[in-house]
Amino acid sequence: MPTDRRQRRHTLLLLxxxxxxxxxxxxxxxxxxxxxxxxxxxxNTGLGVAFSAFAYSYAICQVAGGxxxxxxxxxxxLIGCGLIWVISTFATGLVHTLGLLFAVRLLLGIGEGATLxxxxxxxxxxxxxxxxxxxxxxxxxxxxxxxxxxxxxxxxLMAWLSWRAAFYVLGAVTTVWLVWWCLSFREHPQDASTTxxxxxxxxxxxxxWGPLVKRMAPxxxxxxxxxxxxxxxxxxxxxxFLHGKGLDLKSSALFASGVFFAGVVGDTLGGWxxxxxYRRTGRLALARQGVIVLSFIGALLFLVPLAFVHSTFSVALxxxxxxxxxxxxxxxxxxVPSDITRxxxxxxxxMMNAGSAVAGILSPILFGFLVDRTGSWxxxxxxxxxxxxxxxxxxxxxxxxxxxxxxxxATPLEGLAPRGR
Numbered sequence: 001m002p003t004d005r006r007q008r009r010h011t012l013l014l015l016x017x018x019x020x021x022x023x024x025x026x027x028x029x030x031x032x033x034x035x036x037x038x039x040x041x042x043x044n045t046g047l048g049v050a051f052s053a054f055a056y057s058y059a060i061c062q063v064a065g066g067x068x069x070x071x072x073x074x075x076x077x078l079i080g081c082g083l084i085w086v087i088s089t090f091a092t093g094l095v096h097t098l099g100l101l102f103a104v105r106l107l108l109g110i111g112e113g114a115t116l117x118x119x120x121x122x123x124x125x126x127x128x129x130x131x132x133x134x135x136x137x138x139x140x141x142x143x144x145x146x147x148x149x150x151x152x153x154x155x156x157l158m159a160w161l162s163w164r165a166a167f168y169v170l171g172a173v174t175t176v177w178l179v180w181w182c183l184s185f186r187e188h189p190q191d192a193s194t195t196x197x198x199x200x201x202x203x204x205x206x207x208x209w210g211p212l213v214k215r216m217a218p219x220x221x222x223x224x225x226x227x228x229x230x231x232x233x234x235x236x237x238x239x240x241f242l243h244g245k246g247l248d249l250k251s252s253a254l255f256a257s258g259v260f261f262a263g264v265v266g267d268t269l270g271g272w273x274x275x276x277x278y279r280r281t282g283r284l285a286l287a288r289q290g291v292i293v294l295s296f297i298g299a300l301l302f303l304v305p306l307a308f309v310h311s312t313f314s315v316a317l318x319x320x321x322x323x324x325x326x327x328x329x330x331x332x333x334x335x336v337p338s339d340i341t342r343x344x345x346x347x348x349x350x351m352m353n354a355g356s357a358v359a360g361i362l363s364p365i366l367f368g369f370l371v372d373r374t375g376s377w378x379x380x381x382x383x384x385x386x387x388x389x390x391x392x393x394x395x396x397x398x399x400x401x402x403x404x405x406x407x408x409x410a411t412p413l414e415g416l417a418p419r420g421r
Contacts, residue, residue, distance in 0.1 A: 007186070011126050012135065014185050015119055016142040018078070021177045022115055023146035023234075025085050025108065028170055029092070031154040031238045031253055032163040036101070039163075046098055048368025051235040053102040055360030057109030062357060065114020066121075066350025067207065070343075074122040075185050077114050082178035084111025086171055093167035113350075113357075116334075120349035122185075124338045137271015137331025144263035144327060151238050151253035151260075159250075207344060208404070215404050216348050218397040219336050220355035222292065225391030226329050227356030228363045229299065229384040233259065233323055235364045244377030245312045255316050262324040270295065271331025284339060284401040288332040292395045298325030300388040306378045315378075339400040 029036070029051070037047050069077045088108040095101045119139065127135050157166035237259060241252035270291055278287035302322035309315055337348035367380040 008126060010184070011122065011186075012139070014181060015122060015135075015139045017177055017180070018115070018119060019139045019141075019143040020146040021085075021174055022112060023143040024150050024170060025089050025112075025174055028089075028150055028154050028167065029105070029235075031151040031256070032158060032166060033239050034242050035158060035163040040096070040098055040101070042098060044368040044372045045365070046368075047239070048235075048365040050098060050101050050105060051364040051368075052361045053105035054109040054112075055231070055357050055364075057106045058113050059109075059354050059357030059361060061110050061113025062117065062350035062354035063347060064350070066117035066344075066347035068114055069118035069121040069346035069350075074118040074125075075181075077118040077121075078185075079178070079182055081111045081113075081115050081118070082174065082181060084108070086174050086178065087111075089167055089171035089174055093164035093171075109357075116353050117346040117350035120334065120337060121346040124342050124345040135271070137267045137269070137274070137334075140271075140327075140330040140334065141264045141267035144260055144267055147234065147263060148257045148260035151256045152250075155250055155253040207347060211404060212341065212344060212348060213351065215340055215402075216337070216351045218394055218399075219333065219340075219352050222355075222391050222394045222398060223333060223352050224355035224359045225296070225387045225394065226326065226333070227359030228387040229303075229322075229326060229381075230356065231360040231363050232367055232380065232384065233263075233319075233326075235360075236367050237319070240377055241312070241316075244371075245315065247312070255312065258316060259320045259323050262320040263327040266295075266324040266327030267330045270328030271335075273328070274332035274335065285399060288336055288339065288400045289395050289398050291332045292329050292398070293392050295325050295328035296388045296392045296395065298328070299323075300385045301325075303381050303385050303388075306381050336398060336400045340402070341404040344404070 033047055033051075036042070036050075042050070065077070065081075084107060088104050088111060091104045091107070092101070095104060123135055123139075154163075154166050154170075157169055161169075238252050238256040241247050241255045245252075245255075247255065274287045274291045277290065278284055281287070299322045302318050302325060305318050306315065309318060333352070334349070337352055338345045341348050363380075363383070366383065370380045371377055
């Protein structure tokens with residue numbers, strides 16, 4: 001196997017493991033939430049506040065994290081991030097008050113804030129435009145695999161040990177990944193032949209903040225609309241089945257895992273579909289915007305029946321279908337920042353992800369508030385339907401085929417039309 005192909009496969013494996021660990025550490029609280037809520041004496045609103053704490057620092061650190069990744073590279077950025085994940089995950093097992101829980105989740109948000117922009121920086125350096133949709137979709141599918149596997153693992157650790165010990169074990173697993181990353185990730189392809197595919201694209205001058213913000217604004221807003229619903233799944237889904245459907249811990253974890261496994265399919269399928277459309281038509285807007293619109297339409301159509309169905313199986317089926325379609329968004333939308341600007345791909349990705357993070361602050365709190373006030377566990381999803389409708393309209397304004405005018409001249413291959421055009 002050629003050297004550059006082996007390097008790419010190894011890099012892809014590292015990024016997949018990164019996405020997996022990232023979401024294990026992010027959603028572990030959702031499965032342990034019932035036990036934590038009971039021990040700390042929290043209301044649903046208080047639990048929603050704890051869920052949202054992560055998103056405050058996560059949102060704030062997105063752009064700064066993207067700037068750091070662009071300037072110092074993915075390797076150094078993610079070493080720093082990984083150290084913070086380890087500390088915050090271990091510390092979660094030590095909390096005894098809502099204030100401390102809020103604080104450690106804020107710390108985790110700081111550590112994860114630069115992670116996806118740094119990952120986007122690595123993808124931009126290692127993979128060509130024709131590959132980025134599927135690479136982004138495939139790596140993010142491992143984050144949904146983390147979503148799916150975490151509930152039963154945490155539930156088993158809680159039953160075997162305790163909810164506190166579960167966080168100690170997960171902190172140890174994160175440490176193993178961090179050591180692997182430190183020892184094996186390389187910032188650039190080592191084989192000279194790879195420079196014909198992807199150039200360094202490092203920023204050499206000041207960041208064009210004004211044009212970049214203006215160019216990324218539609219994508220940021222679309223990702224906010226995506227995040228409004230996605231964060232409800234990430235934070236409330238196990239508790240939804242536990243209390244909303246009256247299941248025990250084991251059953252609620254299994255149903256939540258089933259929904260998240262649907263997301264694994266959606267992530268991979270969305271990235272593959274986006275790249276296939278681009279290769280066959282050469283129309284980048286259709287490849288990115290078209291898949292995003294399809295994603296939002298399918299997600300909202302599966303959410304609407306929640307107002308009418310009542311059996312646990314039917315509800316789980318609707319949520320699985322909605323999450324599968326929702327995750328079609330990931331591959332194409334995470335390719336957009338690199339489509340628009342390779343030079344500032346980290347910052348652009350951070351800007352976009354900040355949109356989702358802001359939604360992550362608002363929607364979990366509103367979900368808990370509405371449940372406390374109305375007693376309905378399905379009513380909060382009505383807001384998701386509205387946000388998805390708005391997102392469909394906004395997605396038509398992304399225009400990934402229009403590069404940032406201040407960006408550097410494209411490399412020869414990046415400027416060529418895809419095969420099959």
